[in-house]
Amino acid sequence: MFLPISFIFSFLFSSTNAADFCVGDLNGPVGPAGYSCKKTATEDDFSFSGLLRTAGNTSNLVKAAITPAFSTQFPGVNGLGISIARLDLAVGGVIPMHTHPRASELILVMDGTLFAGFISSDNKVYSKSLNEGDIMIFPQGLLHFQINTGKTQSVAFVSFNSADPGVQILDFALFTNDLPTDIIEGTTFLDAAQIKKLKGVLGGTG
Numbered sequence: 001m002f003l004p005i006s007f008i009f010s011f012l013f014s015s016t017n018a019a020d021f022c023v024g025d026l027n028g029p030v031g032p033a034g035y036s037c038k039k040t041a042t043e044d045d046f047s048f049s050g051l052l053r054t055a056g057n058t059s060n061l062v063k064a065a066i067t068p069a070f071s072t073q074f075p076g077v078n079g080l081g082i083s084i085a086r087l088d089l090a091v092g093g094v095i096p097m098h099t100h101p102r103a104s105e106l107i108l109v110m111d112g113t114l115f116a117g118f119i120s121s122d123n124k125v126y127s128k129s130l131n132e133g134d135i136m137i138f139p140q141g142l143l144h145f146q147i148n149t150g151k152t153q154s155v156a157f158v159s160f161n162s163a164d165p166g167v168q169i170l171d172f173a174l175f176t177n178d179l180p181t182d183i184i185e186g187t188t189f190l191d192a193a194q195i196k197k198l199k200g201v202l203g204g205t206g
């Protein structure tokens with residue numbers, strides 16, 4: 001069967017255009033595949049001036065701030081499997097042990113000194129002191145951390161192979177909710193006093 005050449009071309013061109021990008025429609029629902037596509041996109045959907053220019057506020061428990069440009073903040077990356085964030089860590093600041101369920105992470109240190117590492121699924125530690133210009137990769141799903149071990153504020157950029165990498169911080173998962181202390185004790189082998197202390201600091205109950 002022969003199709004008219006004009007039909008083939010119109011099919012090729014329309015499907016190519018439709019597949020170029022899918023700027024996220026933030027008014028629509030979001031699921032594992034991201035947002036649905038905005039009907040019309042403009043150049044402003046593909047740039048975001050100023051978002052990552054300024055340091056985040058590090059006046060908090062961990063003395064660190066994360067400024068994300070994920071699909072929710074920067075809908076142009078929706079569906080493209082890529083995103084970026086800025087990390088600011090005051091002296092002694094820490095991004096506590098955490099995982100990104102949907103992405104590997106590449107860190108580029110711009111300023112200061114970070115001690116960073118990850119733990120593989122066979123429980124081996126891979127850690128390194130990173131200075132300005134150094135990069136490190138944290139493979140998808142593995143627990144990892146960053147600590148500012150220098151004497152100055154540290155700035156880094158982290159990129160992800162997901163527009164919505166997700167994050168789960170280990171201590172927050174354990175100590176900021178109402179999972180009962182005896183269950184945490186039974187499943188982690190920590191003692192109740194330590195669990196209650198951390199629940200107190202991080203806002204957990206039970």
Ligand SMILES: *[C@@H]1O[C@H](CO)[C@@H](O)[C@H](O)[C@H]1NC(C)=O
Nearest residue numbers: 055056057058059060061065
């Ligand atoms: C930084 O955060 C702290 C604690 O939430 C707040 O008191 C302070 O006003 C914030 N500073 C700026 C510059 O926003």
